[in-house]
Amino acid sequence: MKIYNKLGFAFGLNFLLMGLTIFIMMFLNKISDGLLIFMGTIVTLIGVYFISRAMNKSTFEEDVLKIKDERNQEIKAKAREKTLLIFELIISISVFGSMIYGLITKGEFINSYIVVVAIMILLIELIEWAFLSYFRKVN
Amino acid sequence: MKNKVKENRLSMNLTQVELSKKVGVTSRTIISIESGQYKPSIMLAYRMALIFKTTVEDLFCLKENKKLEDIENENI
Numbered sequence: 001m002k003i004y005n006k007l008g009f010a011f012g013l014n015f016l017l018m019g020l021t022i023f024i025m026m027f028l029n030k031i032s033d034g035l036l037i038f039m040g041t042i043v044t045l046i047g048v049y050f051i052s053r054a055m056n057k058s059t060f061e062e063d064v065l066k067i068k069d070e071r072n073q074e075i076k077a078k079a080r081e082k083t084l085l086i087f088e089l090i091i092s093i094s095v096f097g098s099m100i101y102g103l104i105t106k107g108e109f110i111n112s113y114i115v116v117v118a119i120m121i122l123l124i125e126l127i128e129w130a131f132l133s134y135f136r137k138v139n
Numbered sequence: 140m141k142n143k144v145k146e147n148r149l150s151m152n153l154t155q156v157e158l159s160k161k162v163g164v165t166s167r168t169i170i171s172i173e174s175g176q177y178k179p180s181i182m183l184a185y186r187m188a189l190i191f192k193t194t195v196e197d198l199f200c201l202k203e204n205k206k207l208e209d210i211e212n213e214n215i
Binding site for chain 2 (some may be wrong): 065066068069070071072
């Protein structure tokens with residue numbers, strides 16, 4: 001048995017262990033919850049799926065081709081850009097909403113939420129600016 | 140973007156999957172290029188031109204596409 005995709009194997013193993021942990025915890029604590037069984041099964045199956053793909057040469061080559069494919073890379077970049085844009089919009093709306101809510105209720109939780117989200121926005125902007133500067137230099 | 144990929148591929152009796160394997164992309168990319176939805180990189184265009192024993196300029200109708208692009212830009 002040879003592992004072709006080490007990263008994929010580690011990813012799969014992580015899921016498999018998480019799935020098995022759910023079952024072990026259920027067994028040790030004598031819990032029989034339908035939702036946990038469902039979640040455990042799904043997570044275990046995802047793990048098995050990724051491990052089997054990582055150990056199969058043809059699927060590994062297929063995965064490498066999909067990753068290297070220039071159209072896929074372009075689509076991924078576009079999708080990430082749009083996701084970030086929507087994410088920033090959602091955060092901005094939520095901050096604006098919570099500011100109004102905070103003004104009305106004067107709640108401490110809302111104030112701390114605004115600070116955390118504001119730091120997040122600042123970090124996103126800083127990281128984006130850093131990457132933009134880097135790629136402008138490189139390209 | 141208009142191109143002659145499909146007619147060149149068919150003239151060489153190649154399937155989209157076979158061509159995709161030769162140039163190292165997925166068959167979905169070949170489908171997108173043939174339909175004119177996706178503009179390939181210079182290297183991919185060159186790889187295809189080498190396989191079809193033609194030039195990038197001819198394979199991707201660059202003169203014709205440039206004219207169309209110029210007209211579009213004038214209309215903006």
